[in-house]
Amino acid sequence: MAEGLQLRKFLAPEFIFGAGARELAGRYARNFGGRKVLVVSDPGVVRAGWTADVTKSLEAEGLPYVLFTALTPNPKAEEVMAGVALYREERCDVIVAVGGGSPIDCAKGIGIVSSNHRHILEFEGVDMVKAPMPPLICIPTTGGTSADVSQFAIISNPLERVKIAIISKSVVPDIALIDPITLTTMDPYLTACTGLDAMTHAIEAFVSTASSSMTDLHALEAVKILSSSLIPSIRNPEDQELRSQVMMGSLQAGLAFSNAILGANHAMAHSLGGALDLAHGECNAILLDHVIDFNFDAAPERFERIAQAMGLDLRGIPVLQKKKLLIEHVRSMKAQAGVARTLAEVGVGVDDLKQYSEHALKDPCMATNPRRASKRDIEVVYEESL
Numbered sequence: 001m002a003e004g005l006q007l008r009k010f011l012a013p014e015f016i017f018g019a020g021a022r023e024l025a026g027r028y029a030r031n032f033g034g035r036k037v038l039v040v041s042d043p044g045v046v047r048a049g050w051t052a053d054v055t056k057s058l059e060a061e062g063l064p065y066v067l068f069t070a071l072t073p074n075p076k077a078e079e080v081m082a083g084v085a086l087y088r089e090e091r092c093d094v095i096v097a098v099g100g101g102s103p104i105d106c107a108k109g110i111g112i113v114s115s116n117h118r119h120i121l122e123f124e125g126v127d128m129v130k131a132p133m134p135p136l137i138c139i140p141t142t143g144g145t146s147a148d149v150s151q152f153a154i155i156s157n158p159l160e161r162v163k164i165a166i167i168s169k170s171v172v173p174d175i176a177l178i179d180p181i182t183l184t185t186m187d188p189y190l191t192a193c194t195g196l197d198a199m200t201h202a203i204e205a206f207v208s209t210a211s212s213s214m215t216d217l218h219a220l221e222a223v224k225i226l227s228s229s230l231i232p233s234i235r236n237p238e239d240q241e242l243r244s245q246v247m248m249g250s251l252q253a254g255l256a257f258s259n260a261i262l263g264a265n266h267a268m269a270h271s272l273g274g275a276l277d278l279a280h281g282e283c284n285a286i287l288l289d290h291v292i293d294f295n296f297d298a299a300p301e302r303f304e305r306i307a308q309a310m311g312l313d314l315r316g317i318p319v320l321q322k323k324k325l326l327i328e329h330v331r332s333m334k335a336q337a338g339v340a341r342t343l344a345e346v347g348v349g350v351d352d353l354k355q356y357s358e359h360a361l362k363d364p365c366m367a368t369n370p371r372r373a374s375k376r377d378i379e380v381v382y383e384e385s386l
C-alpha cells in the first residue's frame with residue numbers, strides 16, 4: 001500500500017514551552033481538580049532548586065503536597081511500588097513529576113499502579129494499561145528523554161537485571177510544562193548524554209517502519225536543531241538560548257518517537273541499561289554509529305535525509321561513501337560531546353553479549369527497526385561496539 005494511505009495516528013499531550021513554564025504547575029494541578037499532590041523528583045533536581053520552584057507554585061494555590069524522592073537513575077520496580085504506597089497513604093489524587101527521565105518514568109509507574117492495582121512489572125509491552133492514570137503533570141529538567149510527552153515508561157527489574165518498556169496511550173502525561181531554564185544546571189556529561197539520547201530518538205523515529213509524514217516533520221527538525229545546538233550548548237552551559245534550542249530539539253524528537261516508536265538502538269540500550277545500570281543516553285550513544293552501520297542499507301534515502309539535516313552535503317557521492325561520511329560524522333559528534341567510551345570501557349565483556357542480545361530482541365522497540373535482525377545480528381553489532 002502507498003505510504004500515504006497507511007493508517008497512522010499522532011498523539012501528543014498539551015504542552016507549554018518557555019521560560020517560567022515550571023511555575024504553572026500549581027495552576028494546572030488546581031485545574032485538574034487536585035486536592036493533594038504527590039511530587040516525584042530526585043535528590044539532584046531538589047539540590048538544583050527546580051523542585052522547590054514547583055512546590056512553591058503548589059503552595060501559592062493552597063494545594064497540600066507530599067514529596068517522593070526515593071528513586072535512583074533507571075527507576076526500579078520496587079521504587080515505583082514504594083511511591084504507590086505513599087500516594088495511597090497520603091490520599092493523593094494528582095501527580096507532579098519534576099526531573100529527567102527517571103522521576104518522570106517512576107511517576108508514570110506510580111500512576112499506572114495506583115489506578116490498575118497490579119504490580120508494575122505486569123504492564124510490560126504495548127497497550128497493557130487499561131485504566132487511565134490520575135492526572136500527571138510533568139516538568140522535564142533534562143533535554144533528552146522526552147518522557148514528558150511520550151507514551152513510554154521504562155522501568156528496571158533489578159532481580160532479572162532487565163528493563164521493561166511500557167508503551168501505552170494511558171501513560172501520556174496530561175500536560176508537560178517544558179521550561180528550558182531548568183537545563184542550565186545540567187553538567188556537561190548529563191547534557192551530552194541526554195542530548196545524544198534525543199538525537200537517537202530523532203534518527204530512530206525517522207527510519208522506523210511506523211514513521212509517518214507527521215513524525216518525519218518533527219524527527220528531521222529535531223536532527224537539524226540538535227546538530228546546531230547540542231555541542232555549542234555543552235561548551236556554553238549558561239547560554240539560555242542554546243539550552244532552549246536543545247530543549248526544543250528534544251521535544252520535537254519526543255513527538256516523533258512517541259508516535260513512530262524506536263528501533264534496535266533503543267532495544268539494545270535498554271538491555272545494557274537493565275544489566276549494568278548505566279546512563280541511558282550513554283548506552284544509546286555508544287551504539288549509535290554501529291546501529292546506523294547495520295541499518296543503513298535498509299533505508300539509504302532516509303539516512304541521506306538525516307545526513308542532510310545534520311548539515312552534510314552528500315549529493316553526487318556514491319552510496320557507500322555516503323554511509324561512511326554519515327558514520328564518521330556521528331563519531332565526531334560523539335567525540336566532541338565527550339561521550340566516546342566503548343562497551344568494553346563501561347564494563348561489558350564479550351561473554352555477556354549473548355544474553356544482552358536475547359533481551360534486546362524481545363524489546364518492543366525492535367519491532368519497528370528498519371532492518372530485521374536476528375539474535376546473531378544483534379550480537380555482532382554489540383561486538384563491534386566493544
Ligand SMILES: [Fe+2]
Pocket residue numbers: 145197198201266280284
Ligand atoms: Fe531514549
